[in-house]
Amino acid sequence: MKYVKNYECTVCHKIFDKNMIINTCDECGEIGILDINYNYDELKKVINKEYFKNNTDYTMWRYKYLMSVIDTDFNNTLKVGWTPLYESFRLKEELGLKKLYIKDEGLNPTASLKDRASAVAVVKAIEENAEIISCSSTGNAASSLAGNAARMGLKTVIFVPKRAPQGKLAQLLIYGAKVISVDGDYKDAFKLSKDAINHFGWYNRNAAINPHLVEGKKTVALEIAEQLDFNVTDWVSVSVGDGCTIGAVYKGFYDLFMIGLINRIPKILGVQSDGCSPFYTAFSKGCPLEEAEENTIADSIAVGIPRNPIKAQNAVTKSKGTWITVSDKEILKAMKNLGSKEGIFGEPAGVAGFAGVINALQQGIIKHTDSVTVIVTGNGLKDTFNALKAIKAPLSLKPDLQELIKHIKKKL
Numbered sequence: 001m002k003y004v005k006n007y008e009c010t011v012c013h014k015i016f017d018k019n020m021i022i023n024t025c026d027e028c029g030e031i032g033i034l035d036i037n038y039n040y041d042e043l044k045k046v047i048n049k050e051y052f053k054n055n056t057d058y059t060m061w062r063y064k065y066l067m068s069v070i071d072t073d074f075n076n077t078l079k080v081g082w083t084p085l086y087e088s089f090r091l092k093e094e095l096g097l098k099k100l101y102i103k104d105e106g107l108n109p110t111a112s113l114k115d116r117a118s119a120v121a122v123v124k125a126i127e128e129n130a131e132i133i134s135c136s137s138t139g140n141a142a143s144s145l146a147g148n149a150a151r152m153g154l155k156t157v158i159f160v161p162k163r164a165p166q167g168k169l170a171q172l173l174i175y176g177a178k179v180i181s182v183d184g185d186y187k188d189a190f191k192l193s194k195d196a197i198n199h200f201g202w203y204n205r206n207a208a209i210n211p212h213l214v215e216g217k218k219t220v221a222l223e224i225a226e227q228l229d230f231n232v233t234d235w236v237s238v239s240v241g242d243g244c245t246i247g248a249v250y251k252g253f254y255d256l257f258m259i260g261l262i263n264r265i266p267k268i269l270g271v272q273s274d275g276c277s278p279f280y281t282a283f284s285k286g287c288p289l290e291e292a293e294e295n296t297i298a299d300s301i302a303v304g305i306p307r308n309p310i311k312a313q314n315a316v317t318k319s320k321g322t323w324i325t326v327s328d329k330e331i332l333k334a335m336k337n338l339g340s341k342e343g344i345f346g347e348p349a350g351v352a353g354f355a356g357v358i359n360a361l362q363q364g365i366i367k368h369t370d371s372v373t374v375i376v377t378g379n380g381l382k383d384t385f386n387a388l389k390a391i392k393a394p395l396s397l398k399p400d401l402q403e404l405i406k407h408i409k410k411k412l
Helices: 042-043 049-053 058-067 092-096 115-127 140-151 168-176 186-200 212-218 219-228 244-259 278-285 311-317 329-341 350-363 380-390 401-411
Strands: 005-010 034-038 084-089 099-105 131-137 155-162 178-182 236-239 266-273 322-326 370-375
Touching: 034 212, 034 244, 042 244, 058 219, 084 219, 092 329, 092 350, 099 115, 099 155, 099 219, 115 131, 115 140, 115 212, 131 140, 131 186, 140 155, 140 168, 140 178, 155 168, 155 186, 168 178, 168 380, 186 329, 212 219, 212 244, 219 244, 219 370, 236 244, 236 350, 244 311, 266 278, 266 311, 266 350, 278 311, 278 322, 322 350, 329 350, 329 380, 350 370, 350 380
Parallel strands: 099 370, 131 155, 155 178, 236 266, 236 370, 266 322
Antiparallel strands: 005 034, 084 099
């Protein structure tokens, strides 16, 4: 917390002391999501390229001075972060892009970007002497919380909608979470979790409510910049549900820009499924955000009522980016392309950002002379049911060499 200056309400801009234990503005209520402001002049004295060259901690905690956590020994936490950033060759050529990079967040401990937020949630809960952490989730936030909390000996109570994929439910239960499957959609699960957290006094891991969690998620942007030697791409594409991740991506690049480590903030492409696109609809119609249906295979971004709208909309507007939608069919095609041509297996929501880049190129939003980074937010093993829709069934042959030879000659 050394370099945190204060908290600021994103609605009324009221300032709060950094030592307060607070999640939302006391005047604006639940919509008064807080931003965490830093003393950039002081950070400049500590954070520079030399600092990173001499830092041997290749986890998200290498950025601890840019986070709202008390500096302590983080060695006992799961090893979150420093996921690979791959430069694409085949897909770059196929799409005709100048440069294409793929950030594989599916290689985090519980296989999604959400580990970055959950690791912070666990650390903050320990700071506040909490014993139980709770959240609502379509799956990834829940499983990441359960895994990270289990590592540190904390209990979790998780609320998920009834459509949560089996792979994510299996993770939750293996990690020892108390799982409440809510007979309803995400907004129903969110409301019940909110009521339960308020009633029982559990630590709140809901990323849209807890401002510290964005500070964990933003480390994905810090890593991307560092892995590119602080020469960021023209665009960064990210799938969007609640709005927390895209807000965090912008915050990470903004922090680096204010410190002087990058000379510009990339344009951010916010990608939603056309079966659940409240941000895109509001942007394209120039109207306020309205509740949308949750009708997509990309469960992790199927959020009809986004809980972090201001940070998400600011991320696109302030970076001079834009919003776009993709169909479930395009998502399935993107899953197959990333897997077969780059060896990266992403879940539906995880690859939506890549599908959005393809659409943006076709619409002329992204130019062929541009460089692009795509964040794949979760691993495909999270949702094998939908992954199997993207591919053909395997060949079935009798155990006979001659039959195999005939098939190979015919196909190859």
